[in-house]
Amino acid sequence: MTPTAHQPTSPPLLIRGGDVLGQGVQDVLVVDSTIAAVGPDAADEAPQGAQRLDAAGMVVLPGLVDLHTHLREPGREDAETVESGSQAAALGGFTAVLAMANTTPVTDTAEVAETVWDLGRRAGYVDVHPVGAVTKGLAGEELAELGLMARSRARVRVFSDDGRCVDDPRLMRRALEYVRVFDGVISQHSQDPRLADGVACCHEGELSGRLGLAGWPAVAEETIVARDVMLAKHTGSRVHVAHVSTAGSVEVLRWAKAQGIDVTAEVTPHHLMLTQDLLTGYDPTFKVNPPLRPAEDAQALREALADGTIDAVATDHAPHARQDKEHAFVDAAFGMLGLETALPVVSTLMVQEGRMSWTDVARAMSTTPARIARLTDQGQGIRAGAPANLTLVDPDRRVTVDRARSRSLSRNNPWHGRELTGAVHLTMLRGRVTAREGLVWGEQ
Amino acid sequence: MKHLLSIADLDREEILAILDTAISMHEVQGRDVKKLPTLRGRTIINFFFEDSTRTRASFEIAGKWMSADTINLTGKGTSVSKGESLRDTVLTIDAMGVDMMVIRHPASGAPRQIADWVDCSIVNAGDGTHEHPSQALLDAYTLRRSLGDLDGRHVAIVGDLTHSRVLRSNLLCLRKLGAEVTLVAPPTLMPAGIAGWASTDGFTVSYDLDAVLPTVDAVMMLRVQRERMSGGYFPTAKEYAVTYGLTARRLALLQDHAVIAHPGPMNRGLEISAEAADAARSLVLDQVSAGVAVRMSILYHLLAGEGSAQ
Numbered sequence: 001m002t003p004t005a006h007q008p009t010s011p012p013l014l015i016r017g018g019d020v021l022g023q024g025v026q027d028v029l030v031v032d033s034t035i036a037a038v039g040p041d042a043a044d045e046a047p048q049g050a051q052r053l054d055a056a057g058m059v060v061l062p063g064l065v066d067l068h069t070h071l072r073e074p075g076r077e078d079a080e081t082v083e084s085g086s087q088a089a090a091l092g093g094f095t096a097v098l099a100m101a102n103t104t105p106v107t108d109t110a111e112v113a114e115t116v117w118d119l120g121r122r123a124g125y126v127d128v129h130p131v132g133a134v135t136k137g138l139a140g141e142e143l144a145e146l147g148l149m150a151r152s153r154a155r156v157r158v159f160s161d162d163g164r165c166v167d168d169p170r171l172m173r174r175a176l177e178y179v180r181v182f183d184g185v186i187s188q189h190s191q192d193p194r195l196a197d198g199v200a201c202c203h204e205g206e207l208s209g210r211l212g213l214a215g216w217p218a219v220a221e222e223t224i225v226a227r228d229v230m231l232a233k234h235t236g237s238r239v240h241v242a243h244v245s246t247a248g249s250v251e252v253l254r255w256a257k258a259q260g261i262d263v264t265a266e267v268t269p270h271h272l273m274l275t276q277d278l279l280t281g282y283d284p285t286f287k288v289n290p291p292l293r294p295a296e297d298a299q300a301l302r303e304a305l306a307d308g309t310i311d312a313v314a315t316d317h318a319p320h321a322r323q324d325k326e327h328a329f330v331d332a333a334f335g336m337l338g339l340e341t342a343l344p345v346v347s348t349l350m351v352q353e354g355r356m357s358w359t360d361v362a363r364a365m366s367t368t369p370a371r372i373a374r375l376t377d378q379g380q381g382i383r384a385g386a387p388a389n390l391t392l393v394d395p396d397r398r399v400t401v402d403r404a405r406s407r408s409l410s411r412n413n414p415w416h417g418r419e420l421t422g423a424v425h426l427t428m429l430r431g432r433v434t435a436r437e438g439l440v441w442g443e444q
Numbered sequence: 445m446k447h448l449l450s451i452a453d454l455d456r457e458e459i460l461a462i463l464d465t466a467i468s469m470h471e472v473q474g475r476d477v478k479k480l481p482t483l484r485g486r487t488i489i490n491f492f493f494e495d496s497t498r499t500r501a502s503f504e505i506a507g508k509w510m511s512a513d514t515i516n517l518t519g520k521g522t523s524v525s526k527g528e529s530l531r532d533t534v535l536t537i538d539a540m541g542v543d544m545m546v547i548r549h550p551a552s553g554a555p556r557q558i559a560d561w562v563d564c565s566i567v568n569a570g571d572g573t574h575e576h577p578s579q580a581l582l583d584a585y586t587l588r589r590s591l592g593d594l595d596g597r598h599v600a601i602v603g604d605l606t607h608s609r610v611l612r613s614n615l616l617c618l619r620k621l622g623a624e625v626t627l628v629a630p631p632t633l634m635p636a637g638i639a640g641w642a643s644t645d646g647f648t649v650s651y652d653l654d655a656v657l658p659t660v661d662a663v664m665m666l667r668v669q670r671e672r673m674s675g676g677y678f679p680t681a682k683e684y685a686v687t688y689g690l691t692a693r694r695l696a697l698l699q700d701h702a703v704i705a706h707p708g709p710m711n712r713g714l715e716i717s718a719e720a721a722d723a724a725r726s727l728v729l730d731q732v733s734a735g736v737a738v739r740m741s742i743l744y745h746l747l748a749g750e751g752s753a754q
Contacts, residue, residue, distance in 0.1 A: 204637075205640075206637025206640040206644075208636050208637070209636040210635075210637075210641065211553065211574060212573035212575070212609060213553070213572075213574075214573075217636075282553030282554075282556050282557050283557075326531035327529055327530045328549060328552075329552065329554075329557070
């Protein structure tokens with residue numbers, strides 16, 4: 001069953017003259033929920049009454065998949081709801097998001113997982129796949145109902161205590177062993193809590209020393225990444241490293257992949273582009289976990305994404321209500337928005353500057369994340385017979401980010417005021433236009 | 445100058461202006477009637493989100509001697525402890541039309557954030573482990589009275605440097621006044637990234653107090669918080685006192701003219717011995733006395749001095 005199967009579909013659409021990855025300039029015909037034809041003859045197959053969209057100069061990508069989203073519902077609907085977050089995702093070019101488990105209640109049972117999945121289905125803008133907690137209540141003590149969540153209607157395949165690290169090595173080993181049965185993956189928030197405790201709020205180094213802020217050293221991430229790849233090797237299971245932030249972690253990943261260990265990793269747009277220097281004014285907008293790092297780390301992350309050592313871009317979209325950010329820096333909530341800006345950031349930083357092609361972007365933001373999360377009808381590419389999940393990008397269009405215009409209910413947007421190049425023109429989920437030129441389905 | 449948030453925001457001339465004005469303010473302390481009309485009609489809130497005795501009293505006395513209306517608020521029992529955001533709390537006070545908030549806060553950077561939110565002047569009276577600029581100015585004032593011009597003088601700052609806001613402000617202030625500075629502490633109590641910082645800002649780092657003491661004109665001892673001893677920063681109080689304390693034996697290593705400073709409160713027997721604390725060359729009580737004069741000068745420059753209306 002597809003999550004949005006009950007939603008009405010759009011009329012047939014012929015996308016004319018877009019740059020279809022690996023296939024040059026082509027026409028793409030969408031009928032019902034499927035890509036009916038791709039190629040110079042696609043127009044011939046268009047049914048009468050089909051709408052036409054001039055896509056000259058645009059790039060046709062498979063619908064984007066975000067491995068790491070916080071939708072806050074249930075529990076903190078003042079910060080975000082599944083509906084508002086889904087709209088933001090559609091406007092950002094996403095057709096599927098993985099919703100992290102640190103809600104209230106925590107997504108640690110099949111019932112909560114199905115609730116989130118249902119909310120996503122009813123909203124209908126993107127496929128919302130709940131991430132299951134690894135441990136009950138994210139407490140790091142007992143395994144959550146991993147198998148029941150996997151067998152539920154939500155078919156959970158990604159498990160994470162994100163926001164907290166599964167730091168007990170024995171528990172992490174058991175989790176890895178357990179999820180192998182249903183091809184699950186543990187997405188780890190790599191932060192040794194003894195090396196970077198609750199008050200650690202910025203990268204540990206000269207700047208933290210000057211600012212008098214408790215540091216979050218790179219080694220607190222790197223030791224957990226190193227430990228986990230060895231546990232993945234030992235158990236033969238899949239481990240996924242969430243929001244990699246340091247050059248040292250990249251080196252560990254590079255070594256682990258060379259050994260054939262089944263490890264994947266994601267990087268956020270903000271860790272690719274933003275650096276710790278933004279913290280000198282103590283603006284909590286830039287407080288995120290893991291913290292923004294020095295420029296050398298950002299450079300290493302860009303190189304690792306470009307060469308495939310880092311597999312995917314994930315947003316770690318973390319909306320927070322105003323009152324949770326307007327505190328002293330150390331007391332403010334961690335996290336920043338990301339769904340609406342992820343593609344423009346990657347376009348500006350990686351494509352426009354020649355580090356990645358659009359084919360690489362499709363791999364890092366659609367195909368690979370869909371594979372990691374075992375989403376069978378996402379990330380399937382632009383080919384006849386595939387589900388019509390696609391994103392149309394205008395690569396040369398510049399956008400100045402305005403936090404007031406965000407579809408998220410929150411405003412903790414680190415990109416506010418920045419000009420980015422590469423705007424999402426249209427997003428389509430199984431043949432239905434979910435977002436187009438800044439408007440979502442129902443507003444067009 | 446509208447705010448005093450960090451010594452980093454002041455240039456050498458601005459620092460010297462505050463110190464020079466403090467000389468005449470200090471003279472008021474000796475009068476029978478300790479009152480200047482300078483800030484009549486001005487309202488200053490001492491908003492202390494963290495316990496303090498000497499700093500709050502010092503600011504309050506400074507304000508009163510300059511005829512300002514001074515009001516003390518604490519973070520305890522206020523809207524902050526009831527869950528209100530810091531921004532909403534300070535906006536509420538600002539909306540009452542005060543001229544200045546003197547902020548003490550346990551979080552680094554809070555006064556700078558508050559300055560971005562409100563219209564009134566903000567004085568940082570100590571923020572977390574970041575800065576304590578009025579303390580650094582009064583320390584510089586005290587050292588100048590004892591040693592004269594600080595240009596080329598050598599000052600050692602010793603103790604729990606990682607967690608010290610006094611260290612960060614003093615380091616900046618002393619360097620801007622031309623002093624040579626050496627930081628002395630065990631590696632576990634040095635701020636992160638100290639090597640790069642020392643290279644950029646032109647100071648030195650040592651782990652050997654005995655080697656440093658014979659070369660200094662002043663040694664500034666910083667308090668070691670006893671809770672640090674359970675944090676693995678050093679093995680025992682005894683080991684710390686032997687290795688980094690200003691013991692009676694170490695007093696003999698100092699040059700004849702060298703002086704001792706400590707921002708207080710002191711842990712006698714840990715970072716400083718009773719002999720050192722009570723020595724003739726100890727400036728501890730001079731620092732306290734100078735605190736009022738320097739804070740009067742700060743209030744003058746922010747609320748009554750040239751350009752204060754900006």
